[in-house]
Amino acid sequence: MPGKLLIVDSIATNRIVLKVRLTNAVYEVLQAENAADAQRVLAKATPDLILINVQLDDCDSVDFCKLLRDQKQTAFIPIVLITSEDDRTERLRALKSGANDVLVRPMDEVVLLARLRSLLRSHESVEENQLRERTNEALGFAEPSSAFTPRSSIHLATPEAATSVRWASLLKPILPYKITSRIHGDTLKDISHAPSPDVFVIAVDPLEPEPGLRLVAEIRARTVTRHAGILVMLEQEDRETVVDAMDLGASDVMLHGFDADELSLRVSNLVSQKRFSDNLRANLTSGLQAAVTDPLTGLFNRRYAMPHLSRLQDQAMRKGRQFAVLLADLDHFKAVNDQFGHAAGDEVLSETARRMREHLRAIDLVARIGGEEFLIVLSETNLERSQATASRLCALLRDRPIPLTHQSSEVPITMSVGVTMGGKGYPDLPVEDLLRQADKALYEAKALGRDQVCISKLAA
Known part of the structure; x- marks a missing residue:
């Protein structure tokens, strides 16, 4: 789960040594020599985690940690303080200021990387929920929090x-x-x-x-x-x-x-x-969620998916990450309705949605945006992994015909998928243009015989 890390340390040697270790672990590393420099970096980029040396030349590191916790941009970003002495009093002071942990030099590299993975994993979950919450707010479906908080x-x-x-x-x-x-x-x-x-x-x-x-x-x-x-x-x-x-x-x-x-x-x-x-x-999961949910499949609908994709694109561009947009369409679906009936068609759609949900990550978005058309947005991925995911989704349908509850038969079904990419290294296109690119790739997959994945020329 490589991410973007900010090192704040007034000693250049410390910054260089730590950057080398983290870069070798495939993290993107930003550097700042003190608190003021860090604020300049934060004005341009939002890291996933901040590492701060306790000895800064322009302010007290614990006070700086408090300041970061009070700022909206950094309020929930994991913060780790790094010190040369294992001092209980200073450790408690740092934790009280909002630091997630205090690490002592010399740091065991294996332990350091494990700690970073743990913090980034928690932050990724919070970040995804925040992204979905902002989408709800933009749609006007967010409810005020209840004043009652049960005892923890x-x-x-x-x-x-x-x-x-x-x-x-x-x-x-x-x-x-x-x-x-x-x-x-x-x-x-x-x-x-x-x-x-x-x-x-x-x-x-x-x-x-x-x-x-x-x-x-x-x-x-x-x-x-x-x-x-x-x-x-x-x-x-x-x-x-x-x-x-x-x-x-x-x-x-x-x-x-x-x-x-x-x-x-x-x-x-x-x-x-x-x-x-x-x-x-x-x-x-509130009742208002029904307004942005497809009642048949339980997936999000177009009304939710479009603003969510727009916010995910903004976040990816800001953090220098890539994401994939997949348009998937069931092949010859009209024939299913004609041969087995519309109730059977509904079962096929519901089971398709279930299989896709089951085989995608929690941070990915899957939505039903048309009759038999699905939008899948894969966060923090590259072209190779996106193509592999799309191929896996096709195989989920091809290899296992869908049994019908009220008929003693199975429905063989396949799916075609068009893939395009956005984020770092790709043109910053409007969401509508990304969907057009994915739709062109989907059309190509249909033209080539269906039951396959095609990559848009923009992403290839």
């Missing part, structure tokens, strides 16, 4: 019961949340049917990490808990365990054992992120 909850999962009971007693006086606790095994049994907490705090034993890490993976895999924050706590840093925890889906890792003050700051940060994301998702 956290769950402590530890290897043995005595530990979680002791932690809960120390946290209850300083955290305004409902606190529950169970051992790893019992937490694993409960997550399928018990109400999901907002944040899980999971103690992982570096000598026997498997139970804790398995719990992290299960939380991320279950529908009811996948949006919860996960804070993994280690008594001592263990490189392999830290990397595994991050890559399995941990939102944060605390490396210094139990510290009530630090834990409360990290948990409060995760609770705030969870509330924000929950509110965005709730707006997306």
Whole structure:
């Protein structure tokens, strides 16, 4: 998930060394030598993550972090402070200012990259929900947030019961949340049917990490808990365990054992992120969403898709990313209606939509924009991956005829797809022109015999 990172450091050598490491990991790296320079960079570009050296030559780094949190453009961008000393007081001060983490030099490259992947993964989810929320607002369908906010909850999962009971007693006086606790095994049994907490705090034993890490993976895999924050706590840093925890889906890792003050700051940060994301998702699923949803397939309709595509294009151009626009059309669909009836045609459309949703990423958009025509927008991708995705969607229909519920028969169906590209390296065309390019490619796919993918000349 390579992204755009901003390094803010007054020491040129530090910037160069870190840039080399991050560039080798295929990140796009911006640089600033102090806070003022960083503001100039931010006026021209929006990074996905900001790394700040604690020693800046023009201001206090923690004050700068607070300033970034107060600015609309950077309020939700992950911020990591980098220091040369592991100082608890400064770490707490940084976390209180809105920093997501504090890393200590010399930084293990594998751990650093795992931490960045984790933060960028969380930011990508928030960013996608924000994009959809702005589309709703532009369409006039966003509702004001409810004034009532239910009490948040956290769950402590530890290897043995005595530990979680002791932690809960120390946290209850300083955290305004409902606190529950169970051992790893019992937490694993409960997550399928018990109400999901907002944040899980999971103690992982570096000598026997498997139970804790398995719990992290299960939380991320279950529908009811996948949006919860996960804070993994280690008594001592263990490189392999830290990397595994991050890559399995941990939102944060605390490396210094139990510290009530630090834990409360990290948990409060995760609770705030969870509330924000929950509110965005709730707006997306409100009753007003019906106005922009196709009632047959449950997909978004043209009314939603067009302004969403426009905003995604603006975001891609601003961040220097690429995206793909796919127009897909079912082949000989009129023959399905004529031979099997319109009810069967509706089943074919519904099943086609289900298969596409199931095999696309959550950040991708799929909409029904005509009778048997679908618009698919793939975020943060390139031409090769887009063509592969389009071919996979064609195969999903070709290889599996659609069974009819009320008839003892199956409908063989195929699909043709036209693909065009936008964003970095491609002309900044209006959305309507992008659709025309994709439509021309779709027409070519039909002319060449159907059941295939064609790339627009603009994207080739």
